[in-house]
Amino acid sequence: MNQWKEGRPRSCIAVLLLSIACAGVVLANEDILAGFTRCNSNAGICMTLEQCPNGQANVDGEDILAPRLGDGDFDECNQYGRVCCPIPTDSVTETPDCEDEDWSQQCGEKADVEESMDLVQTNRWEFPWSVAVFSIIEIGNRRMNQFLCGGSVIEDGIVVTAAKCVRNEKNSTLRVQFGKWDLTDRTEQCVQELSVEEIVIHPKFVPSSRQHNIALLFLDDNARLGRWVNRVCLPEPQQNVGSTELCYIVGWNTIPKSSNPLFKLRVELQNPRDCESAIRRHASLPNFKFPAENTCTAYLDELKNHPCARAEGSGLICESPDRRGQFFLVGIASYALRICQNVTEVNVFVSIKPYKQWIDKHMKEHSVQPSFYHPDPVVRH
Numbered sequence: 001m002n003q004w005k006e007g008r009p010r011s012c013i014a015v016l017l018l019s020i021a022c023a024g025v026v027l028a029n030e031d032i033l034a035g036f037t038r039c040n041s042n043a044g045i046c047m048t049l050e051q052c053p054n055g056q057a058n059v060d061g062e063d064i065l066a067p068r069l070g071d072g073d074f075d076e077c078n079q080y081g082r083v084c085c086p087i088p089t090d091s092v093t094e095t096p097d098c099e100d101e102d103w104s105q106q107c108g109e110k111a112d113v114e115e116s117m118d119l120v121q122t123n124r125w126e127f128p129w130s131v132a133v134f135s136i137i138e139i140g141n142r143r144m145n146q147f148l149c150g151g152s153v154i155e156d157g158i159v160v161t162a163a164k165c166v167r168n169e170k171n172s173t174l175r176v177q178f179g180k181w182d183l184t185d186r187t188e189q190c191v192q193e194l195s196v197e198e199i200v201i202h203p204k205f206v207p208s209s210r211q212h213n214i215a216l217l218f219l220d221d222n223a224r225l226g227r228w229v230n231r232v233c234l235p236e237p238q239q240n241v242g243s244t245e246l247c248y249i250v251g252w253n254t255i256p257k258s259s260n261p262l263f264k265l266r267v268e269l270q271n272p273r274d275c276e277s278a279i280r281r282h283a284s285l286p287n288f289k290f291p292a293e294n295t296c297t298a299y300l301d302e303l304k305n306h307p308c309a310r311a312e313g314s315g316l317i318c319e320s321p322d323r324r325g326q327f328f329l330v331g332i333a334s335y336a337l338r339i340c341q342n343v344t345e346v347n348v349f350v351s352i353k354p355y356k357q358w359i360d361k362h363m364k365e366h367s368v369q370p371s372f373y374h375p376d377p378v379v380r381h
Contacts, residue, residue, distance in 0.1 A: 039077060039084035046077035047085045083186065098179075098190035098228060105225075107373050108233035108320065108327040122262045124181040124188075127250045129153040129232035129329075130262055130315060132183060133161055133217070134175045145175065147183055149313035150251045152329050153231045154373045156222040157194075158366075160359070161313035162332055162350070163205040163215040171196040176219060179228040183252055183260040190228045194219040200362055202355070211291055213334045213350050216362055232317060232329045234373045237353045241318050241328045249297065249347065251314025251333060267297035267316070269330070270346060278346045293354045295331050296346040316349045326375060328352075 036045035077084055110126055129152050134145040149165035159176055166174065174196035181188060198218040205212045223229050235241045249265045270278075276290035290296075297316065316331035331349030352359075360370045 037077065044084040047083065098224070098226070106326065107231050107375055108317075109230065109325060110227075110327075120263045120265065122181075122250070122264050125179065125228050127248075127262065127264070127315075127317070127327075128179070128228055128230040130250050131159055132177045132180045132252065133159070133165060133313065134177065135169055136173045136175065147252070147311070148174075150311040150315065150333070151176065151217065151313050152315040152332075153178065153223070153229065154234060154329070154359070155231055155363070155368055156225050156229075157219045158363070158368065159217040159219070160329070160332065160352075161215055161217060162334060163201045163213050164207060164210060164334075165313045166199050166215050166217070167201055167205070167207065169199070171199050174199070174217070176217060178223045181262050184258065192223050192229065194221050194223060196220070202358065210334050210348075212293065212355075214332055214355055214358075216359065218366060231373055232315065232327060233320070233375050234356060234359065234370075235328045235330065235353055236374075237356055239328075239353075241321065241330060245319040245321055247297070247316065247318040247330065249314060249316055249333065251311045254311050266300040267347075268300055269318075270296045270298050272296075275346055275348070279348075293351055294334065294348055295351045296348050298346060320375065323375065 036047065038044070039046055108129075110128060131151045131153055133148045133151050135148050137144055137146045148169070149161055151159040151161035154160050172195075176194050176196065178192040178194070179188070179190045196217050197220040200216040200218065202212040202214050205214070225231070247267050247269060249267055250262065252262060253260050272290050272292070272295070275294070275296035276288060278296070279290065280286055280288050295316075312333050312335070314333040315329050316333065317327040318330045320326040320328060329352050331351050334348045334350050336347045363370055363372075
């Protein structure tokens with residue numbers, strides 16, 4: 001891991017209908033298309049997902065950020081990683097510009113993405129530090145991405161998530177998708193996928209009780225930061241974040257649906273005694289002691305169509321008391337004491353502050369300074 005931060009080569013991933021690298025414009029004519037298998041009554045061609053980044057055949061190959069794996073739908077192409085991609089009607093298809101030179105470079109900020117007015121569903125990139133963690137699985141002779149849990153970006157190559165999510169996984173089979181919004185949409189723009197180089201699970205993690213349920217994922221490359229992908233701020237132990245500020249649970253639904261966009265739920269942090277009482281009552285454990293390293297939340301909005309469950313590893317974030325619009329990661333989703341019909345029970349999170357020194361230690365071991373996930377000081381006039 002000595003190549004961290006500086007001098008780490010980035011792969012120039014360019015997918016063209018002709019074999020040329022990372023530049024140029026390719027005209028989609030019949031001679032070129034003749035090299036591909038036709039599908040959908042000749043209206044499409046079988047291509048890799050990278051060649052079909054926006055639901056249409058990419059004929060210039062620029063700005064493809066990272067390879068992605070298929071979700072198990074092989075369409076007519078019947079080959080791993082290939083889909084039936086519509087042939088563009090114009091001679092040239094422009095891919096979106098996923099670079100953003102004007103973002104603030106502050107942790108925990110959402111650039112100029114408009115906040116969703118929906119009580120549950122987010123806008124795309126509204127919370128750009130939320131990432132999806134997948135595992136590659138094989139079913140028969142097919143390989144697919146299986147969604148495991150959520151996570152939060154704390155550095156451009158480091159993600160924090162729940163230990164239970166990754167404790168039985170091999171780093172070679174894990175993938176992290178940045179800039180993802182709807183888990184069912186294979187054609188989203190500006191999605192980056194990176195492999196995991198190292199899994200670090202807290203040494204005191206107890207699977208049965210989920211105590212110390214926290215892990216770090218060190219990736220094999222850096223994600224490109226910008227309005228699409230940013231890291232969240234981490235609070236210092238002495239910071240009083242979340243006592244009066246706006247807080248959200250942000251994550252994906254764990255119940256398969258036709259669409260699964262990132263959702264948010266407004267919550268308030270609960271007193272530990274209230275958390276303990278709720279768990280004793282719900283789980284019939286009169287002697288249960290709520291761990292000091294955990295926190296729990298209660299929902300602020302009564303919703304008719306409440307998400308059935310939020311993915312483990314999802315972030316509990318609270319707005320900064322000093323800078324409006326800047327968010328700190330307060331907790332990591334550990335477990336929930338509720339079923340779909342009962343949304344009044346508490347959600348339990350691993351608090352970040354008790355583990356801040358543990359995180360800092362591993363950052364420094366990988367030549368990363370903790371200042372990366374600290375906000376710039378607020379200038380008071």
